[in-house]
Amino acid sequence: MANLKKGQPITDISVLIAGKAGDGVLFTGDVLAKILKRQGWEVVTCRDFPSNIRGEATSTVVRASLDRIYSWGDCIDVLLAFDCQAVFKNVQTIARGGVVFCDGEGIGAMPDPLKKGKTFHRFLLRQLAKEKFGQEVYKNMIALGALSYVLDLDTQIIQEIISEMFLKKKGQEIVDKNTQALMLGWAKAGEMIADSECHALDRTTDQGRIVLSGDEAIALGALAAGCRFFAAYPICPASEIWQWLAVYLPHFNGAVVQTEDELAAMNMAIGAAYAGARAMTSTSGPGASLMMEAFSLAGMAEVPVVVAHVQRVGPATGTPTKTEQSDITQWIYGSHGDFPRIVLAPGTVEECFEFTVKAFNLAERYQCPVILMTELDMGQNLRTAREFHFDKISIDRGRLLSQEELLGMDNFKRYEFAADGISPRALPGMKNGLHMVEGNEHNEKGYRDEDPEIRRRMMDKRMKKLQAASKNLIASRVWGDRKAKVGILGTGSTLGAIVEAQGQLARKGIPTKFLQLRTLWPFPVKETEAFLNSCRQVFVVENNFSGQLSRLVKSQVEGCPRFKNILKYSSLPFKPTDISRRIRRAPR
Amino acid sequence: MRNKEDYHLEDPAWCRGCGLFGVFDALKRAAAAQDLDPEQTVVVTGIGCHGRLNNCFRAYGFHGLHGRVLPVATGVKLNNPGLLVVGVSGDGDAYSIGLGHFIHAVRRNVGIVYLVVDNRIYGLTQGQFSPTTEMGFVSISSPYGSKEFPIDGPRLALAAGGTFIARGFSGNVAHLAGLFEKAVKHRGFALIEALSPCVTHNKINTYEWFRKNIYLLEDDSGYHPGDKMEAWTRLQDSRRIPIGLIYQEQKPPFEELVLPDVHKPIAREGLGVDVPRLEKIMEKFR
Numbered sequence: 116m117a118n119l120k121k122g123q124p125i126t127d128i129s130v131l132i133a134g135k136a137g138d139g140v141l142f143t144g145d146v147l148a149k150i151l152k153r154q155g156w157e158v159v160t161c162r163d164f165p166s167n168i169r170g171e172a173t174s175t176v177v178r179a180s181l182d183r184i185y186s187w188g189d190c191i192d193v194l195l196a197f198d199c200q201a202v203f204k205n206v207q208t209i210a211r212g213g214v215v216f217c218d219g220e221g222i223g224a225m226p227d228p229l230k231k232g233k234t235f236h237r238f239l240l241r242q243l244a245k246e247k248f249g250q251e252v253y254k255n256m257i258a259l260g261a262l263s264y265v266l267d268l269d270t271q272i273i274q275e276i277i278s279e280m281f282l283k284k285k286g287q288e289i290v291d292k293n294t295q296a297l298m299l300g301w302a303k304a305g306e307m308i309a310d311s312e313c314h315a316l317d318r319t320t321d322q323g324r325i326v327l328s329g330d331e332a333i334a335l336g337a338l339a340a341g342c343r344f345f346a347a348y349p350i351c352p353a354s355e356i357w358q359w360l361a362v363y364l365p366h367f368n369g370a371v372v373q374t375e376d377e378l379a380a381m382n383m384a385i386g387a388a389y390a391g392a393r394a395m396t397s398t399s400g401p402g403a404s405l406m407m408e409a410f411s412l413a414g415m416a417e418v419p420v421v422v423a424h425v426q427r428v429g430p431a432t433g434t435p436t437k438t439e440q441s442d443i444t445q446w447i448y449g450s451h452g453d454f455p456r457i458v459l460a461p462g463t464v465e466e467c468f469e470f471t472v473k474a475f476n477l478a479e480r481y482q483c484p485v486i487l488m489t490e491l492d493m494g495q496n497l498r499t500a501r502e503f504h505f506d507k508i509s510i511d512r513g514r515l516l517s518q519e520e521l522l523g524m525d526n527f528k529r530y531e532f533a534a535d536g537i538s539p540r541a542l543p544g545m546k547n548g549l550h551m552v553e554g555n556e557h558n559e560k561g562y563r564d565e566d567p568e569i570r571r572r573m574m575d576k577r578m579k580k581l582q583a584a585s586k587n588l589i590a591s592r593v594w595g596d597r598k599a600k601v602g603i604l605g606t607g608s609t610l611g612a613i614v615e616a617q618g619q620l621a622r623k624g625i626p627t628k629f630l631q632l633r634t635l636w637p638f639p640v641k642e643t644e645a646f647l648n649s650c651r652q653v654f655v656v657e658n659n660f661s662g663q664l665s666r667l668v669k670s671q672v673e674g675c676p677r678f679k680n681i682l683k684y685s686s687l688p689f690k691p692t693d694i695s696r697r698i699r700r701a702p703r
Numbered sequence: 704m705r706n707k708e709d710y711h712l713e714d715p716a717w718c719r720g721c722g723l724f725g726v727f728d729a730l731k732r733a734a735a736a737q738d739l740d741p742e743q744t745v746v747v748t749g750i751g752c753h754g755r756l757n758n759c760f761r762a763y764g765f766h767g768l769h770g771r772v773l774p775v776a777t778g779v780k781l782n783n784p785g786l787l788v789v790g791v792s793g794d795g796d797a798y799s800i801g802l803g804h805f806i807h808a809v810r811r812n813v814g815i816v817y818l819v820v821d822n823r824i825y826g827l828t829q830g831q832f833s834p835t836t837e838m839g840f841v842s843i844s845s846p847y848g849s850k851e852f853p854i855d856g857p858r859l860a861l862a863a864g865g866t867f868i869a870r871g872f873s874g875n876v877a878h879l880a881g882l883f884e885k886a887v888k889h890r891g892f893a894l895i896e897a898l899s900p901c902v903t904h905n906k907i908n909t910y911e912w913f914r915k916n917i918y919l920l921e922d923d924s925g926y927h928p929g930d931k932m933e934a935w936t937r938l939q940d941s942r943r944i945p946i947g948l949i950y951q952e953q954k955p956p957f958e959e960l961v962l963p964d965v966h967k968p969i970a971r972e973g974l975g976v977d978v979p980r981l982e983k984i985m986e987k988f989r
Binding site (some may be wrong): 325331335340343363366382384387390394406501544546548551552554 | 708742743745746755757758761762763764765766767768771773774775776777778779781782783785786804806807812892961962963964967968969970972974975976977978981982984985988989
């Protein structure tokens, strides 16, 4: 939310770029995010786009702040619309003092409420682009130029970014044309708006930071962790993980396969992991439903496989391009039979990277499937992050035997009844390691065995691994005032809105603390109990209808206090005020 | 040189007279003739009576889920292409629940030997009709006769661009073993469908029935497995079932196309963290 009191420097700003699918709205937003980041600002984007290639309404919010932010904020300061529909749709969220540019051909005066403290400018971007450059596509760069004028962005940075984007791929001529379009937009905006409408942003240094999506962070984490095989089926909003890896894996002696369906994706990743590769797949709700069958196989056969699940709106096909947290329990309770599984839930881009590295180590160490749960909001939106430290990564392959160790063994048993449940592992092709990997209940050598006693012991052996794992998982994190009596529970990408809501509440004299659950399974019972016991009132914030996280906690923690659920299932991510208002108004 | 018994782990527990005994025998014979290293061989099986093959055939074994043999086998092959990967399925596994995977594995021409043991019935689940069961067949799930037209695996494989399509008969072990030897040498996806009587649940497609209805392509000196139209014609003939190598052609195997280096197995990569390279990649996010 911009503080547009005259004379005060701006510390927070939100820009909404809106149009129709195919207008290049997301592209323009992503470039703006990069410019702001290089100008030293923290950035979060929030895409709102349809499951459609051309024609339907699309928008993206680019929010920037001098403070650390993780959410898309509460209101809009600058709106740049490629059509008027977007203006009417978003009029309520435009803050006092806001500036609106609209390429609305054939529309009369804007309604009165819009004018209150807001200024409206008709900016015929398309027409201008066609006139000056012969192509409508240049409207995006003209738009960026206009925004740069309003926000007083560093044109040097923008020109650098234009060169990076176009020089190698399209040549100097295109770079020049884009630069001209940018300057044209700048000049036109200068003619249109008064100095008082400018939202000039400070320039600070940009050091040790990157800007990327959660999907990209997961992909980079996988690459760094030694993932060399990736099998997946196209699905929104997870495909970016694999598309990114498809570019890089071949350079690291790795491979990507686009499978015929998610049944194949999961089974192929299992085959790869069994062979000895660090293997992964990614998906969203419907794909995860198909993967459930093989998920169980990975648990039974003790194959270390990693799955990234980027949640979208369900059920059924739901709304594939919108965010939700309605698959939280899918991998915790899903599939047939009892078997060990680990579910991690990153809440920041940095965590997407770190938890992915950790996921591969946990999968091999405990020889079980490991799931990374994120959401579209985390997966596809850009956020600034502290740069990643690859030198701190260590690779832990658990009890994977070397050929020398295996040769020194008399009687290798793949499913040995080890004290901690973690048996030695050999790979096909190794000498002296012949064994079976079985989806049927089996004995220590891996051969099918239906003896009840063996079954009982084998079940104990597999499930015991979770006890060992629970000491080595990612602990929950407490944000805010540790002495506060008002507690908030949440997981994943709701973190951004929760943390900002905490700030808003603190300013109103309501201190809060927020428990960010970062490992969802095995459930961190002790940490959660201690947290809940120290609160007088607990709010559970989640992006779904039924309060899945709330129910999960209740099922795991004894004497759970009454929760107040703060739910949002409109397909949009939480705004900080969605949360702070509810907590403020709740009786205490 | 290894002999047949080197591949015999234990006696199988199939019904007396089951066609799978012939399949098992043919596998062992071919393995011995090729002197296959059990430690360099992975047998991936599906669910059905054939799935017990892992318990008796000496090699690395993976017994997964019903219908999912080929994705698992593909995962193994791509990550360690030096291994001989043999997939084994039944007709239900390959042509019903796993049909999608079958077509796509054929299309990709991934270097797997795929043995489909076709008994035209669901044996392990006590005798329901399968996708290869003839119309009208009375079974526990079709008490008034099956109302479905059967499909034919080799025909599907030919239509999907298969590069090695063969059919054998578990009653002719030497011939089936010969097909398996050829399949091992083939570059790409090799399908062998083994017609294999279920002596308990299929009283129609017996050894005798198969013997009456099959003929050896090798006996026909005019038949060349490189002729796709002729292969199609033979497969279309509903009166007589051709046995032998039906069709073969050369196409690059999937692993050679998709892997940066087939001689550097992904599965054996050291997982060192290449910090400077990763840092360079991260620069794109600045």
